[in-house]
Amino acid sequence: MIRGEKLSKRYGDIEAVSSTDIHIRAEAITVIMGGSGSGKTTLLRLLAGLEKPSEGHVFYGDENLSSISVKRLYELRERIGMLFQYSALLNSLDVYHNVAFPLHEHTDLDEDVIRTMVSMKLEQVGLRGFEHLMPSELSGGMAKRVAFARAMAMDPRIVFFDEPTSGLDPISAGVISTLIQDTSRMNRMTSVVVTHDVVAGLRIADHVILLWQGSIIAAGSAEEIRHSDDERVQQFLEGRPDGPIPFSRSTTSYVEDISHKPGTVRLDPHE
Amino acid sequence: MSDLFAKEQSTLAVFFGRLGRHALRGLEQLGDATRLGLHALSLMFVKPWQGKHYVLQMHALGVGSLAIIVITGAFTGMVLALQGYYTLAKFGSESLLGAGVGMSIIRELGPVLGAFMVIGRAGSSITAEIGIMRVTEQLDALEMMAVNPMQRIILPRIIATTLAVPLLVSIFDVVGIGSGYIVGVELLGVNPGAYMAELIAKIEMIDLNGGWVKGVVFGFLIGVICTYMGYRAEPTTEGVAKATTQAVVISSVSVLIIDYILTSFFL
Numbered sequence: 167m168i169r170g171e172k173l174s175k176r177y178g179d180i181e182a183v184s185s186t187d188i189h190i191r192a193e194a195i196t197v198i199m200g201g202s203g204s205g206k207t208t209l210l211r212l213l214a215g216l217e218k219p220s221e222g223h224v225f226y227g228d229e230n231l232s233s234i235s236v237k238r239l240y241e242l243r244e245r246i247g248m249l250f251q252y253s254a255l256l257n258s259l260d261v262y263h264n265v266a267f268p269l270h271e272h273t274d275l276d277e278d279v280i281r282t283m284v285s286m287k288l289e290q291v292g293l294r295g296f297e298h299l300m301p302s303e304l305s306g307g308m309a310k311r312v313a314f315a316r317a318m319a320m321d322p323r324i325v326f327f328d329e330p331t332s333g334l335d336p337i338s339a340g341v342i343s344t345l346i347q348d349t350s351r352m353n354r355m356t357s358v359v360v361t362h363d364v365v366a367g368l369r370i371a372d373h374v375i376l377l378w379q380g381s382i383i384a385a386g387s388a389e390e391i392r393h394s395d396d397e398r399v400q401q402f403l404e405g406r407p408d409g410p411i412p413f414s415r416s417t418t419s420y421v422e423d424i425s426h427k428p429g430t431v432r433l434d435p436h437e
Numbered sequence: 438m439s440d441l442f443a444k445e446q447s448t449l450a451v452f453f454g455r456l457g458r459h460a461l462r463g464l465e466q467l468g469d470a471t472r473l474g475l476h477a478l479s480l481m482f483v484k485p486w487q488g489k490h491y492v493l494q495m496h497a498l499g500v501g502s503l504a505i506i507v508i509t510g511a512f513t514g515m516v517l518a519l520q521g522y523y524t525l526a527k528f529g530s531e532s533l534l535g536a537g538v539g540m541s542i543i544r545e546l547g548p549v550l551g552a553f554m555v556i557g558r559a560g561s562s563i564t565a566e567i568g569i570m571r572v573t574e575q576l577d578a579l580e581m582m583a584v585n586p587m588q589r590i591i592l593p594r595i596i597a598t599t600l601a602v603p604l605l606v607s608i609f610d611v612v613g614i615g616s617g618y619i620v621g622v623e624l625l626g627v628n629p630g631a632y633m634a635e636l637i638a639k640i641e642m643i644d645l646n647g648g649w650v651k652g653v654v655f656g657f658l659i660g661v662i663c664t665y666m667g668y669r670a671e672p673t674t675e676g677v678a679k680a681t682t683q684a685v686v687i688s689s690v691s692v693l694i695i696d697y698i699l700t701s702f703f704l
Contacts, residue, residue, distance in 0.1 A: 214581065216577055216580060216581070236585075240583040240585070241583070243580070243581060243582070243583035244583045246581065247581075248577075248578070248581040250574045250577065250578060251574075252573060252574060254573055254574035254575050254577065254578035255575075255578075256575055256578070256579075257569070257570075257573070257575065267582060268582045268583075271485075271582065271583070271584055272583065316582075326581075
């Protein structure tokens with residue numbers, strides 16, 4: 167359904183995503199995992215059309231996102247939802263108007279109907295009765311759930327989730343993961359979830375993609391990923407500090423660096 | 438000696454290099470801001486209409502800036518009358534006070550000070566608001582909800598400043614001239630008939646038109662610069678703070694430069 171071909175994204179000298187081919191299965195939950203800075207969010211934003219690739223193309227069915235008109239892009243987006251890492255609720259609107267926003271924008275429904283639909287969505291996330299609160303009055307978990315309800319307001323065919331459980335307590339994270347799983351199955355949605363939460367990711371995924379340094383290093387079902395022979399995959403799943411994926415990103419030696427700064431003692435014992 | 442010459446040459450090269458880079462960056466930003474302004478304006482005729490948001494923004498900007506405009510206008514008129522009276526008294530021409538206050542305010546002080554007040558009160562908040570929307574991904578959220586932020590966020594603010602600034606300038610003018618009258622006539626004893634007669638006789642339609650044209654141009658300029666700085670702000674807290682400061686500085690300097698150019702046309 168969604169396909170990325172030879173996708174690359176560079177920010178100056180840094181290549182966040184590097185010549186990646188990706189295929190997102192229709193009506194399934196695809197979880198993209200990887201460490202911090204591995205390019206997961208950039209890849210998600212490329213797939214969602216929020217970033218233009220430096221090279222390569224994103225296809226929705228047969229339509230190339232790079233060559234369709236803005237009008238067509240917005241038509242497509244009326245059927246796409248997105249949950250942002252920091253919720254991205256509109257600060258000037260209360261909970262009700264945030265959830266109702268896409269309905270007000272894209273439908274001619276009566277306010278009574280919209281009110282009922284918003285109630286249903288908020289009931290789904292356990293926040294009915296909180297319609298009057300402003301985003302600044304919500305906890306992180308509540309804001310994520312309101313953002314979830316807003317993402318679902320138009321009953322989308324595709325939903326992108328950017329770090330849906332980050333910064334949440336285990337119970338709130340569990341609630342969000344279950345919501346993603348249940349609504350995706352129930353509404354037969356195509357869901358793309360970016361996370362570094364291994365437990366939640368493997369629990370809800372139909373298909374897992376593991377990224378490292380902007381490239382896909384493993385892809386398959388949760389079971390296949392769990393039993394992968396790839397040392398890098400096992401290191402990531404087990405959270406081991408030592409292994410082929412280095413913790414340090416420094417390109418020069420620490421000792422070299424400090425010993426060449428003016429005013430510092432040279433560490434060479436022969437001098 | 439040749440070392441010293443080489444060092445001086447390299448210092449000059451560094452200085453001009455930096456100057457050139459700043460100039461290029463400035464031109465690049467000017468081009469980018471112009472493109473953003475024109476793009477936003479082109480969306481004025483594209484559905485869905487944003488009329489409600491133009492009115493909401495005009496209300497927020499206009500009503501929000503009213504108090505500061507009235508206070509600034511009042512004290513500007515008062516101080517002009519005070520200074521003008523003692524200067525004119527030296528030549529025995531106190532009766533010209535009304536014309537002096539009126540011309541100064543309508544031609545220059547109303548549009549320029551009014552624009553400065555709008556920059557400080559509303560322009561900075563426009564930049565900060567849009568910058569925060571960028572940091573918190575609200576602009577991206579709008580994009581993903583198939584709502585064009587350029588049409589929904591940028592355009593209404595440009596329209597609002599363009600229409601509200603000339604109206605605020607008119608209020609500034611009226612309050613300024615009125616407060617000048619109170620100081621000149623009631624406190625300093627200028628003949629009320631002379632004050633009003635000279636004011637009406639010396640102020641021409643071109644003066645009023647010039648003030649309004651300046652108001653429209655300054656309003657558009659403030660709208661484009663402040664929305665641009667917020668829209669292109671680096672998505673960090675520091676980035677938004679920097680963008681807000683830059684928006685105020687660049688808008689204020691631009692108003693003064695454009696004021697000179699427009700004045701040279703109207704005189």
